[in-house]
Amino acid sequence: MPAVWGTTRVIGVIGYPVRHSFSPPMHNAVIEALGLDLVYVPFEVAPDDLADAVRGFRAAGLLGFNATIPHKEGLLTLVDVATPAARLTGTVNTVHFDGDRIIGDSTDGPGFVAGLAAAGCEVAGRRVVLLGAGGSARAVSLALVRHGVAAVHILNRTAARADTLVELLCRQRAGVAQAGPLDAGLAAEADLVVNTTSVGMAPRVDEEPLHLERLRPDAWVVDIIYNPLRTRFLARAAELGAHCLNGVDMLVHQGALSFRRWTGVEPPVDIMRTVLQTELERRAQAS
Numbered sequence: 001m002p003a004v005w006g007t008t009r010v011i012g013v014i015g016y017p018v019r020h021s022f023s024p025p026m027h028n029a030v031i032e033a034l035g036l037d038l039v040y041v042p043f044e045v046a047p048d049d050l051a052d053a054v055r056g057f058r059a060a061g062l063l064g065f066n067a068t069i070p071h072k073e074g075l076l077t078l079v080d081v082a083t084p085a086a087r088l089t090g091t092v093n094t095v096h097f098d099g100d101r102i103i104g105d106s107t108d109g110p111g112f113v114a115g116l117a118a119a120g121c122e123v124a125g126r127r128v129v130l131l132g133a134g135g136s137a138r139a140v141s142l143a144l145v146r147h148g149v150a151a152v153h154i155l156n157r158t159a160a161r162a163d164t165l166v167e168l169l170c171r172q173r174a175g176v177a178q179a180g181p182l183d184a185g186l187a188a189e190a191d192l193v194v195n196t197t198s199v200g201m202a203p204r205v206d207e208e209p210l211h212l213e214r215l216r217p218d219a220w221v222v223d224i225i226y227n228p229l230r231t232r233f234l235a236r237a238a239e240l241g242a243h244c245l246n247g248v249d250m251l252v253h254q255g256a257l258s259f260r261r262w263t264g265v266e267p268p269v270d271i272m273r274t275v276l277q278t279e280l281e282r283r284a285q286a287s
């Protein structure tokens with residue numbers, strides 16, 4: 001824990017519940033390593049209290065805060081300025097008090113792309129197959145389109161949700177997205193395959209959203225799940241020789257982008273990753 005003084009500024013995370021959040025240990029490790037006069041605190045805020053909490057945080061002089069379930073949508077109506085990423089995804093995961101203005105941003109999608117770039121995968125020009133059409137799929141696919149992917153196939157169990165997401169993506173760039181069934185054939189042709197569904201997440205670790213049969217030799221496969229660290233889907237992708245990435249990188253980089261927004265300081269992502277990985281392993285052993 002960083003030392004707390006009379007001068008210490010506060011950042012934090014709100015959720016309901018919030019006890020499962022990995023953000024406090026991740027951010028406090030960075031604050032300590034950089035010797036900043038800051039502390040990162042969890043706040044459990046019920047949905048009905050959200051507006052009061054935001055007003056209170058501003059009055060109390062917080063620099064800003066992260067938001068997790070169920071507050072990401074509700075915050076959009078409470079901020080003065082929403083970044084394009086927040087507006088388009090309809091969610092806010094990072095609030096920054098900037099003078100009189102309350103700025104809402106969504107760093108989930110940009111964090112996903114930054115995680116890939118840090119691992120050596122530039123997304124521009126790639127043909128993507130993305131599994132899922134929920135909130136995470138929206139954030140990730142919008143960021144991929146903004147970063148210049150060639151095409152996105154949205155494959156989802158419920159076709160109507162995939163169609164809605166395809167419409168949103170095609171409003172950003174005509175013709176960039178198509179919907180399709182959860183079919184391994186499409187994944188076999190992709191440069192980048194991303195699972196954003198919850199299938200395979202603990203405790204249902206024996207399930208996979210799609211059984212990969214073949215992949216391009218240079219394909220990248222990302223599962224945004226981080227518990228377990230290696231899902232069955234990702235294990236299969238590794239077996240087929242793909243470059244693999246789990247959800248840790250997205251979590252680290254969305255946090256890094258939030259940290260930079262509040263402090264203007266580039267956080268050491270290797271420290272964030274180590275803390276996260278250690279904490280995930282500790283919790284896996286405890287359960």
Ligand code: ATR
Nearest residue numbers: 132133134135136137156157158161196197198199
């Ligand atoms: P998140 O915000 O984490 O994306 P979400 O909005 O509830 O969560 O979306 C969950 C995604 O996982 C959806 O794409 C969902 O598919 P449906 O739109 O058909 O519900 C997908 N998903 C969840 N359970 C699934 C299952 N058993 N089989 C296939 N897809 C599943």
